Amino acid sequence: ELKVEQNPLFLSMQEGKNYTIYCNYSTTSDRLYWYRQDPGKSLESLFVLLSNGAVKQEGRLMASLDTKARLSTLHITAAVHDLSATYFCAVDLFQGAQKLVFGQGTRLTINP
Amino acid sequence: NAGVTQTPKFQVLKTGQSMTLQCAQDMNHNSMYWYRQDPGMGLRLIYYSASEGTTDKGEVPNGYNVSRLNKREFSLRLESAAPSQTSVYFCASRMDYTYGYTFGSGTRLTVV
Numbered sequence: 001e002l003k004v005e006q007n008p009l010f011l012s013m014q015e016g017k018n019y020t021i022y023c024n025y026s027t028t029s030d031r032l033y034w035y036r037q038d039p040g041k042s043l044e045s046l047f048v049l050l051s052n053g054a055v056k057q058e059g060r061l062m063a064s065l066d067t068k069a070r071l072s073t074l075h076i077t078a079a080v081h082d083l084s085a086t087y088f089c090a091v092d093l094f095q096g097a098q099k100l101v102f103g104q105g106t107r108l109t110i111n112p
Numbered sequence: 113n114a115g116v117t118q119t120p121k122f123q124v125l126k127t128g129q130s131m132t133l134q135c136a137q138d139m140n141h142n143s144m145y146w147y148r149q150d151p152g153m154g155l156r157l158i159y160y161s162a163s164e165g166t167t168d169k170g171e172v173p174n175g176y177n178v179s180r181l182n183k184r185e186f187s188l189r190l191e192s193a194a195p196s197q198t199s200v201y202f203c204a205s206r207m208d209y210t211y212g213y214t215f216g217s218g219t220r221l222t223v224v
Binding site for chain 1: 145147152153154155156157160170171202204209212213215216217218
């Protein structure tokens with residue numbers, strides 16, 4: 001059974017600081033997603049990581065994937081208040097049919 | 113706009129009542145999914161349909177049934193609602209494994 005674990009689950013930080021969210025998963029997969037969710041809203045796709053060593057960046061967010069360690073990271077650089085949201089990683093499990101397994105989510109609060 | 117449309121957006125049911133959550137996509141996607149989101153648990157897969165005419169159980173199928181009515185529509189039915197089914201339900205779709213997922217805006221269901 002695939003398990004996806006994020007840490008930390010809650011993160012409160014000040015504007016201008018850097019931090020990293022970690023996503024560990026328990027079985028082989030070559031496709032990992034990061035999503036953002038604002039309160040009461042749907043999921044917004046941030047990154048799709050397709051291979052070992054993949055790195056993608058968008059603004060102050062950078063995601064990476066190490067398939068050998070079964071680890072993905074979402075790094076936040078010089079945080080701003082607008083990045084406050086809940087962030088989810090999700091792993092694509094292809095076993096006969098496609099399934100997406102989510103981590104618990106990291107609630108990020110950025111204080112001025 | 114093209115995408116995944118869910119109805120209704122909000123619903124309150126009494127214990128034992130039944131209802132159907134509707135989901136439709138206009139992107140000609142092959143696969144469709146139903147997830148539920150509970151606080152602190154991320155999204156969990158209820159049922160999915162890899163292609164028109166097929167459905168399979170996900171992680172938490174008990175108490176639910178689904179129908180893939182046609183390629184566009186995938187409905188989720190609660191035959192006898194229970195308070196434990198209070199949650200936010202998201203429908204998602206995608207073309208196939210090589211593509212990302214598109215999520216609907218969600219249905220917030222409360223069972224009293």
